Amino acid sequence: MKNWIDRFHTCIDAWGEKLHEKELRIPVDLTVGVLFLLFALFIMLVMPQQVAVSEKDVINGRAFPTLLMRVMMICCGLLIGKELYKLLTKRPLTWKVINLQVEVKALAILAILIVTYVVCRITGLFVIGAVVCCLGFLFYFRCKKPAYYVITLVIAVAIWAAFRFVLGVDF
């Protein structure tokens, strides 16, 4: 078992080192501008289906979201315009470097969170999800100290007990 875990860690490390060198550069202002412009347009598009109004209303429920989306579109326009001006004048754009190793690690953490959520939801027992969460993170951090496992699991059960019996949360 120990050998298997060590081999798994070695394999992950080798993979991680490869990923560490891979970076993704994105023109952040341009991306934000385009992304949120599309988002604002989408909201404007779905507004008639998503916000019911009465014909009698002088100022209806669409007025405020419409104002917000217009402000958002103006801001996006400014961001895109600024970046296009930089492109035309051959000045450097605002770049953001995204490291793939970090993103994969974040996905692993997200997987632990989702598994915890699914376990809680399926079993209906929060305490089981809490235990899974602890074990998941201890495994993620490659913890080899048995004392840490004991402490974390005891605290996890204690939190569940505090919410369940002191605050009266039914889970």
Place this chain on the structure above:
Amino acid sequence: MLQYIIPATGLLFTLENILWINIGVFVGSVFAAIPGLSVILCVILFLPVTYTMTAIPGMMFLLGIYCAGGYGGSVSAILINTPGTPHAAATMLDGHPLSEKGRTKAALKIALYASTFGGIFSALTLLFLGPQVARVAAQLGTPEYFMVCVFGLTIIAGVSGKSMIRGLISACLGLLIACVGSDPMTSYDRFTFGISRLYLGLDLAVCLIGLFALVEILAKAEKRLDDLHMDTTKIKDDGKITKSEYKRMLRPVLLSSLIGVMVGIIPGTGASEASWFSYSQAKNMSKHPEEFGHGSVEGIAAAESANNAVTGATLIPLLTLGIPGDGTVAIMLSALMINGLNPGLSLFTTDGDIMYAIMLGLILVNLFMFIQGKFLTTIFAKVVSIPQEILTPIIVIFCFAGAYSINNNYFDVGVALVFGILAWVLRKLDMPPVPILLGLVLGNMTETNFRRALLISNGDPSIFFSSIYCIIFLVLIIVAVATIVKGKLSEQKKAQTVAVAQEEE
């Protein structure tokens, strides 16, 4: 004012309130002492706990966390040269060098004394200034309130991130998310996308757990696991502060408390700005400027008194106008409103006894922070070294339990997860999360006042420029935007100059 003080004292001095203050102070100190855990995260995690409480113990608990967080951040700044919270960064400059000189206890003591003074000064300012500002606020109508909301959102959008435009996009996003659910004026569904549960809207605490807490868990991917082991043998000095040191601390503490209060009143500016500004002022005015950065008692005192003097002052715009001074007090607004307490003059008249109990309670919070700091600093210091392996799953469990406990269902946990992912994506795009928080908090108020004002004017937008208060706020918005843009441009220029200089080297 006096007619409220006596009943307020009776409401405040109960065993329950004293207990919650002390729990809040302890939890706040511990959280702030751990680098990577912020006060806002702590307030978010414990906000669901206050939903079952009445206004006074709930607010006392949150204020305990908020104020003690100001001091707690200095513990790790002094001990391990890593600020527990961003506003303790200025304290670190002199706190750690003084600790290196073998005077750790003395540095912690100076931080505690200065924090307590700043906190009490700020609480007294709130007590005397709050009702006066509320009287002015009572004269504001719906168009003026809309302008106040725009003012608060603009400032916070401007100062929160690197770019004001991105901040404004974030604020719009937050305001839009606040629109999800039933229309506040007609009760029609909005943006529910066929999910019936969304008719009730998104709970603020659930969104915040995702936006601020779960995203920090995902951010663990960015860091290497390095245990912050602290040498506790460091705290072995007698902690004695000499008479001349006390004398030298007096002027920076007084001045920095004043600066902290003034900075705190302005929405969007917070403890970090106050502590850096006070630190530089103290350095300029000191007879020993050469000691700054090498363990100056004045430096520690100035930074710490300023960041705690912000605490009461940020509550002034919150309690009078409903405009939160910073992200943490924005969350407290929801704790107030859940108990039917709405910001404005009525808070100081109809609910005067409760309000004065909370304001007096802030003084009590600072006193208990002093007592706990005096006797429990060694414990606060030890938590600095809690390993991430233990801390991370515990925070996740708190997040999930907190999200579930609000409405006793797993749908909210799922919403928190979705917001966590959203916050991670936004972080990758350098979008500040604080304007989203402000948008969420102020969404209902902004929209209701916007629509009511337009209803009064029959759809004519000139109503937003019709009164003197509207014009004052408009001028303030223009001045604030101009100042922020000017500041950002000079920052960019400086960065460009540095880059050019580096290239030349």
